[in-house]
Amino acid sequence: MVEYLTRDRIRLAGGTLNEQASVLRKAEQRSPSGSTFLSHSSKDSDLLPGVIRILEDHGAVVYVDKKDESLPPYTSPETADLLRSRIRSCHRFIMLTTPNSKDSRWVPWELGLSDGFKNAAHTVILPGPDKATETKWAEQEYLGVYDRIVYGPLQGHSSSVYMVWNRKSNTATELSLWLKT
DSSP: OOBOOOHHHHHHHTOSHHHHHHHHHHHHHSOOTTSEEEEOOGGGGGGHHHHHHHHHTTTOOEEOOTTOTTSOSSOOHHHHHHHHHHHHHOSEEEEEEOTTGGGOSSHHHHHHHHHHHHOGGGEEEEEOOSSTTOOGGGGSGGGGGSEEEEEEOOTTOSSOEEEEEETTTTEEEEHHHHHHO
C-alpha cells in the first residue's frame, strides 16, 4: 500500500538547521529554466528543505520563488507575469499540497498554469497530510485529477521507493524516472 509523506516525515528529511539553510539558499538562487518548479503555500515554509532534499535526491533541480530577487517585493500583476514565465520555463511542476494550500491565492493559480502549459503528465502534487493514510482531502475537487508523489512498494524493487502514482489506474513510475522524462 502506498503512503503519503506526512508533514513530520518531510520536516525530518530537511536535516539539520545548517543543512536546511544551505538547501534553501541553493534552490532560491537557481534559474527556473529547465528546473522543477515547487509550488507551495508560504505557511508551509518549514517543509521546503525536506521536500527539496527528497526531490533532489531523486535527480530534480528544484526552483522555489521564495526569495527570487527578480520578483517584486509585493504581489502585483507583474508578480503574476513573472510567475507565469517561470512556470512555463520549468521542466516539471510539483505542488506541495497541505491543508494550508486551500487558503493560498497563488498555489491553485500556479497549478492551473502548469496544467495549461505542461499538461497533467508533467504536473504532480506532493500531498503533505498529518497522517500517511489520510486521503480524503486529496480526492477533493481538482486535486483528484493529478498524479501524486507517494512512498511504498513498487514492482521490480526490493524495498519501498518514492514514486509518482496514478491512483485511478493504480500504476506508478519511480520518482527519479519521472523527473528525467
